[in-house]
Amino acid sequence: MTKPLIQYFLALLLAPLLPGIINRVKAFFGGRRGVPLFQLYFDLYKLARKVPVYSRTTTWLFRFGPVAGLAAMLCALMIVPFGGRPSFLSFEGDLILLVYLLGLARFTTVLAALDTGSGFEGMGASREAQFAVFAEPAFFLALAALARGGGGLSLSGIFSNLTPAAWLTASPILTLVTASLFIVFLAENSRVPVDDPNTHLELTMIHEVMVLDHSGPDLAFIFYGAALKLWTLGALIACVILPRHSGSWLVDSGAFVLAMFALAAAVGVVESVMGRLRLLKVPHLLMTALTFSILALIFQAGR
């Protein structure tokens, strides 16, 4: 029981490091020095000490949003396995709960954004919801394709069932699932090519524009929740790419954490070499992810 707990707290601790890695890789490609690796920790500390400002037009929904979002992400992280090791919250059907928790986080964010009554935030909310229409089925079907391979409907079960040998017998399926999950990962975490976290123009923002009015601890919750989301979805990819392969907990965990960092670096590379897609093309990209998932599922079903 202690090991899963340690895993959980390790994830809570390391999650804010991922955006830092992404930023450093991007800075490296851009020939800059970039912000410090631990910048998000500093930001969170700074924001947590501030007093939030609330507009008079907002209601409790606006304050409720960040808290509920963070709570949903904290729960989601409990379900996600750590390097193929079971998580401490695992039961039959937990992957469905994971999908719903992610949906809940999105729902509260969207509600809070709409609550401000600002046109920009409404626009961002609408885009977020629109992309989710494509991203969620892709995500869900990718998990279904994995579940079909054995291990039931529990993430811990699936990933403890997934061995390196699976990459020999079912490499096409795993490749398709990984590709699909990676696209969903980029889209859900508002990274390039779906969204540009560094943009300063409200018209082109998607996620950032929804949280413009939040401040103080609320904003810290949102930032931390985003980091946790990055970790949650990234962990799934890392688990697929790097199935449990040794008996030692330390080796597995170390490899897993390294894989997470490598994934963050990969995101940095993608952001450096690609531009943001036109908004009209984003559904096409997500549709491609959906296609990969469906193909993986068909192949898995026909095995």
Place this chain on the structure above:
Amino acid sequence: MINLLMLVPLLAGLSAFFIADDGRRRILLIASAALHLSLTICVIAARPVIVPGAWFALDPLGLLFLGVTSLLFLGASIYAVKYLSLEKRDPGEDSDEGFIFNNEPETVFTGCLLLFLAAMTAVTASRHLGILWAAVEATTLLSAPLIYFHRHKRSLEATWKYLLICSVGIAMALMGNLFLGAAGLRSGASLDLESLLSKAASLDQAWLKAAFLFLFVGYGTKMGLAPFHTWLPDAHSESPAVVSALLSGALLNCAFLGILRVAQVCAAAGLAGFTGGILILFGILSLMTAAFFILAQKDYKRMLAYSSIEHMGILSLGTGLGGGAVYGALLNAVSHSLTKAGLFFISGLILAAYKTKNIPDVKGLIRRAPAAGILWLAGFFLITGTPPSGIFLGKFMILKTAVSGGHYAAAAAFLFFLAVVFAGMGRIFLEMTLGEAPALKSGEKPFEASRQLLLPAACFFACAIALGLYMPAWLNEIITGARNLIGGAI
């Protein structure tokens, strides 16, 4: 002997590309056509035994279609020689839109014509379905330059449609061939007709059905069965008369042979009911399509093309009904080839006389060109199956089998659409033949049909009438043999 049959047109065709002198090339064309026909007659007389495992051999079915093709080609080459010399004298003003165009070089035309014959001979003689496929595709590719003889927009459009639709259709047939291979994988049958027939009972039925569907769609496209017929009216209306005659009279038969071969295998495997249903369905569909398009037709060459679709529908229907109808269908195939080729020959004369393919602009043919007018009218009666003609006999046999076999709906549809076609074509033919001929424009010479252009059509019509009156014993033997091959004896 069979190799010689293919080699003669092949070598003649290849050398035609290099003969610069028009006269010699034309003599070569007629000579090789005559040689081909005499060789064919020898083969028919000798009746060679089929060596098992040979890729090329002639069974009665192949003999029947080879004979028709060879005879048609001789007529076509006699017509073509005169036609080419006339075209050379005054090339190209377009009949409908009035622009000037060039013709294809005569060397290419003659060469392709002869190679086309070689490919069709290979189709009739091949005993291996892979070879059959390759030969059918070769006929498509070799006839495309023939359709594009008049180099202008509309013939180019027709050529493109012909090439693309037929190539894609025949690709489906290739898939069908592979499915056939899959059907025989377990029992070790190859695509050789011999081995397929001997192992027919142990073929995988599901694969065999799929194979038949693909092959039917593939060769059916080439044969011009509705709804895969869309290329056919365009190609027939835009190519020179002699090419239309060969396409309609010989090429469509060759594609039909492809369907007959696979039907042969299916019948041996006990799937005659399945194939028969499909053949009847698409036969009626083709009849219907042809009937409606003939009714409102404004272009007499397109009308003839739709009439070909109608007859292909009749062939399909007759084969599907089985029994005596197969004999009728084969008889119909022979008579249709002769009659339709003759009609296309005359349509070329009408085009030369009136410079238009538009039906309302052609009036009083019998006054302007009496011989052509009489033949045109005779052709109408022959093609619609007025007795005495081979087509009448064929249709009658099909109808008789349909009624006695209890296919009342098919019989009723068959009769109805035949009546529609008769009415539609009758209106068009009578309007064109009778009435006052439009006055000649100043400077226009009165049209004189050359005897060389009329002769082939007249001979073919005579043969078609003769078939309705008297069936020679050797032909009867061949058709009966062919019918037995397809399982019509049951």
Place this chain on the structure above:
Amino acid sequence: MTTPAELIIVAVILLNLSLAATGSLAGCIRLAAAQGVIAALLPLLAGCGVPVGTLAFCGAVILLKGAVFPWLLTRARIKANVRKDAEPVIGYPASIILCLGAFAASSWLGARLPLPETARVAWIVPASLSTIFTGFLLLTTRAKAITQVLGYLVIENGIYIFGLALFVEQPLMVEMAILLDVFVAVFVMGITIFHISREFDHIDTAELSALRDWEPGPDSSGGIRRDEV
């Protein structure tokens, strides 16, 4: 056990999807060529002891589909001066959905048409059928003559996948004859495209509509009316 052959099948299916979705003509030519080459590798990987004849045949196919056809088509594209894209009539989502649906349907069909045990590769029938479907999609939804030839080639690829993976014992002569036919077909089509572009100044097959059974009415555009010309 994943064989390289299965990886090839997946690659072929992904290429189908991208062919259906790609808008650029040059991209389509490259994708179709890639598909042809990848498919031609199938018989080489599927078992040990490949006979020399098969080796030569695969070499010929790779040369033809990987080099000669793309070269011919690119030449035709440049000659016809096509700069614009392939302009699919239907959009990206519809193409993808159609292709996926076709793949699902062919998987269902493939389950109903079981291959004998001698065929060693799974997914052959669905991959082949869905490739053929993609070819038809290209044929019908793109209005350029070159994409229609590409559609024909993709159909050919699909048939080829089935034929080679099945290892139907075909005499080499027959296969060579078939290959020759395909080659000549593409060659003749290329020449025809050249003629079309010279005669019409474009290769939009949607505008090749002068031949029809009824004259278009005065208000319908596109058709050439005889009295206007």
